[in-house]
Amino acid sequence: MRSKKITSRLNLVYIISLFPLLLFGIYKNIIFLSSKADINTIILLKVPLIIFMSVSGAILGIGINSFKKNKKVTTKDFYNGRGLIIESLIMSMMLPFKTSPLIVFLVTFIFVLLHLKLKLNSIAVMYLIIFVINELLHLNVFDITTQFNNEVVLRWTDLIFGLGEGGIASTSVILILLGLILLCFNPIYKKEIAISSIITFSLLVIVPDMISNNYSDIFKMLCGYNVLFSFVFIAPSLKYSAYTTKGKVLSGILIAVLTYFLILLVPYAASMISILLINLVTPIIDRIFVIK
Amino acid sequence: MRNTISIKKDENIKLNNNLKAYLNPKYAFFKMEKGTKLKVKDGSYVYKNDIIMVNSDGYTVHSSISGIVLGIKDVDYENGKKTSLVIENDFKENVRIRKSAKKTIYDYKREDVLNLFEDFSLSYDGIKLVNLFNEEYETLVVNGLDKEIYFGNMYFTLRENTSSILEAIDFLSIAFGYKKCVLALSNGNSKIISAFMDIIGTYPNIELRLLQDEYPIGFNKCLQEYLGYTNALVIEANKIVDIYNVLKKNQPITEKIITVSGNAVEPRSCINVKIGTLLSEVFINNFDFSFKNVDVYLNGLVHGKLIDTLQYVIDEKVDGILIMKKEEKIESECLNCGLCQRKCPVELNPKYVRDHLGKVRHEYKDGCIGCGLCDYICPANRKLMQYMKEVQDNEK
Ligand code: SF4
Numbered sequence: 001m002r003s004k005k006i007t008s009r010l011n012l013v014y015i016i017s018l019f020p021l022l023l024f025g026i027y028k029n030i031i032f033l034s035s036k037a038d039i040n041t042i043i044l045l046k047v048p049l050i051i052f053m054s055v056s057g058a059i060l061g062i063g064i065n066s067f068k069k070n071k072k073v074t075t076k077d078f079y080n081g082r083g084l085i086i087e088s089l090i091m092s093m094m095l096p097f098k099t100s101p102l103i104v105f106l107v108t109f110i111f112v113l114l115h116l117k118l119k120l121n122s123i124a125v126m127y128l129i130i131f132v133i134n135e136l137l138h139l140n141v142f143d144i145t146t147q148f149n150n151e152v153v154l155r156w157t158d159l160i161f162g163l164g165e166g167g168i169a170s171t172s173v174i175l176i177l178l179g180l181i182l183l184c185f186n187p188i189y190k191k192e193i194a195i196s197s198i199i200t201f202s203l204l205v206i207v208p209d210m211i212s213n214n215y216s217d218i219f220k221m222l223c224g225y226n227v228l229f230s231f232v233f234i235a236p237s238l239k240y241s242a243y244t245t246k247g248k249v250l251s252g253i254l255i256a257v258l259t260y261f262l263i264l265l266v267p268y269a270a271s272m273i274s275i276l277l278i279n280l281v282t283p284i285i286d287r288i289f290v291i292k
Numbered sequence: 293m294r295n296t297i298s299i300k301k302d303e304n305i306k307l308n309n310n311l312k313a314y315l316n317p318k319y320a321f322f323k324m325e326k327g328t329k330l331k332v333k334d335g336s337y338v339y340k341n342d343i344i345m346v347n348s349d350g351y352t353v354h355s356s357i358s359g360i361v362l363g364i365k366d367v368d369y370e371n372g373k374k375t376s377l378v379i380e381n382d383f384k385e386n387v388r389i390r391k392s393a394k395k396t397i398y399d400y401k402r403e404d405v406l407n408l409f410e411d412f413s414l415s416y417d418g419i420k421l422v423n424l425f426n427e428e429y430e431t432l433v434v435n436g437l438d439k440e441i442y443f444g445n446m447y448f449t450l451r452e453n454t455s456s457i458l459e460a461i462d463f464l465s466i467a468f469g470y471k472k473c474v475l476a477l478s479n480g481n482s483k484i485i486s487a488f489m490d491i492i493g494t495y496p497n498i499e500l501r502l503l504q505d506e507y508p509i510g511f512n513k514c515l516q517e518y519l520g521y522t523n524a525l526v527i528e529a530n531k532i533v534d535i536y537n538v539l540k541k542n543q544p545i546t547e548k549i550i551t552v553s554g555n556a557v558e559p560r561s562c563i564n565v566k567i568g569t570l571l572s573e574v575f576i577n578n579f580d581f582s583f584k585n586v587d588v589y590l591n592g593l594v595h596g597k598l599i600d601t602l603q604y605v606i607d608e609k610v611d612g613i614l615i616m617k618k619e620e621k622i623e624s625e626c627l628n629c630g631l632c633q634r635k636c637p638v639e640l641n642p643k644y645v646r647d648h649l650g651k652v653r654h655e656y657k658d659g660c661i662g663c664g665l666c667d668y669i670c671p672a673n674r675k676l677m678q679y680m681k682e683v684q685d686n687e688k
């Protein structure tokens with residue numbers, strides 16, 4: 001086990017588990033949506049474009065960074081920076097349809113260029129920057145789905161399969177959970193964070209609904225707002241999350257609780273803000289559990 | 293016991309089936325701790341088994357050879373450079389006439405045994421055996437597992453001393469009133485198991501426990517936890533052999549088995565050596581390898597340490613040496629994966645200690661058994677155990 005291969009393998013599992021989601025996102029936004037609503041397919045091709053621009057932004061950033069350092073850019077530089085490329089891919093999958101691909105490109109590019117000094121979860125930071133820009137430009141409506149929501153009545157099964165509101169490729173609960181199962185096989189994936197946050201968040205959503213006997217919003221909350229996606233793919237970030245076993249469980253719980261309350265204020269940024277806030281107190285959380 | 297891992301062994305690294313011996317070292321070195329009183333003078337003649345020094349805490353040190361005292365020299369030990377008494381071998385193995393031993397070990401009483409432990413300063417993990425056996429325990433657990441994956445010290449000890457081990461355990465259980473005696477063996481060794489099975493019928497009070505080859509079960513603390521005995525004295529089988537030999541021969545322990553193995557050395561085997569011999573001397577005369585392009589680990593791959601000289605004295609802490617083809621291991625920045633903390637069998641947090649050197653409280657490092665699992669498992673190749681041990685050693 002004494003090798004760096006273990007991190008490469010984690011990156012690979014990330015890609016393998018993200019791939020079906022990516023395909024599903026393209027299917028949802030292009031094939032399914034255009035069949036249900038009167039939307040131009042050309043416009044819908046924006047989905048792969050957003051993802052492409054984000055990854056290209058990261059690649060360019062890495063290239064320029066390497067060029068500044070050693071004057072000669074090799075494929076090894078990109079191989080070493082693959083973590084950042086995967087992060088930008090994950091981030092772009094959560095963006096709303098209306099986001100401008102150019103903004104995505106610029107943000108990932110600038111972020112990757114400056115990234116190294118930042119001790120924060122980079123996916124969350126990139127996402128929040130784009131989220132704020134979207135807000136300022138009044139673009140931050142996850143409206144592609146709302147649009148067809150008016151025409152198509154979605155059942156809870158549709159939501160679970162991923163036809164509900166959310167990022168362009170981050171809505172399928174089934175595929176996210178499949179990804180989680182795959183990731184759990186990797187010894188350095190911090191499954192405790194993902195699992196504890198999912199359980200806590202589900203309980204927080206389900207229990208009050210059970211008490212009030214009103215289940216109308218339950219699947220929207222559980223399947224929407226990028227929550228599950230960020231719990232599985234972003235919260236357990238290797239670098240900026242707790243590393244002690246109990247610390248991982250506690251931070252998962254805290255992320256879920258914070259998300260649950262923030263969702264009322266900023267639904268699509270709630271999980272990201274929670275992850276960043278808990279990221280800031282992670283050393284303290286780990287400190288509590290230095291000895292298990 | 294929560295954390296054990298099965299370490300994949302290189303099938304090509306197999307030990308020779310014969311136990312070698314190198315019992316004629318040119319010189320023998322004996323560590324002088326602080327406050328040690330020498331019992332011999334420069335130039336004087338010592339017999340084998342003579343007391344040559346007494347440590348501040350009353351430990352007597354016996355010579356493993358006969359010969360002339362040459363003087364004092366600084367030499368390397370497993371735990372650092374130490375001043376040592378050097379004796380030059382005359383290869384005669386001269387011994388003084390001693391009191392004869394009893395016919396069978398069953399003729400000894402508890403007090404006689406304790407007196408012999410005291411006389412010959414038998415110790416275990418730095419604790420006097422007399423103190424260990426003076427405490428009341430319900431169970432005696434004999435650890436017949438090798439600590440290190442490529443070592444065969446225990447295999448040969450068990451193979452060469454099957455009946456003595458069972459007899460000694462049986463005797464100790466009678467003399468010290470242990471309610472239960474357990475002998476733990478690795479289930480990967482069918483020959484050893486059947487050798488014990490053949491004669492264990494004579495000792496109904498000894499229970500055999502066969503365990504998976506998992507790391508680090510061979511460490512006493514882990515074994516005890518794994519077997520689930522809280523009030524137990526856990527002792528390694530080679531120490532039981534020492535006890536048997538002391539009782540049987542009324543002589544101190546002057547030899548031990550070490551392993552020489554790895555994919556860059558020939559032949560790979562266990563070898564019986566005199567305590568106090570220089571590793572380099574054993575090597576020059578028995579093994580073939582060069583220091584180029586190899587990693588040399590003192591005491592094994594997982595819990596041992598990388599060394600760059602063989603000028604180490606074989607004392608009770610040296611179990612062997614592993615010589616492996618060089619492998620590039622660059623220590624990189626911590627990935628924050630938490631594997632080291634998750635896998636530590638005694639639930640310590642080596643990453644924290646390493647990141648906060650000099651600022652950590654006692655309980656964060658006390659109890660490290662030096663198993664090296666954290667080091668072995670770290671994907672960033674960080675040297676963690678070394679710091680756990682360094683911190684401990686500095687405080688001693
Ligand atoms: S800290 Fe000590 S006991 Fe824990 S894994 Fe490392 S060497 Fe073993």
Ligand code: SF4
Pocket residue numbers: 243625626627628629630631632633643669670671672673674676
């Ligand atoms: S195993 Fe190594 S990389 Fe992982 S947390 Fe421990 S020290 Fe860091």
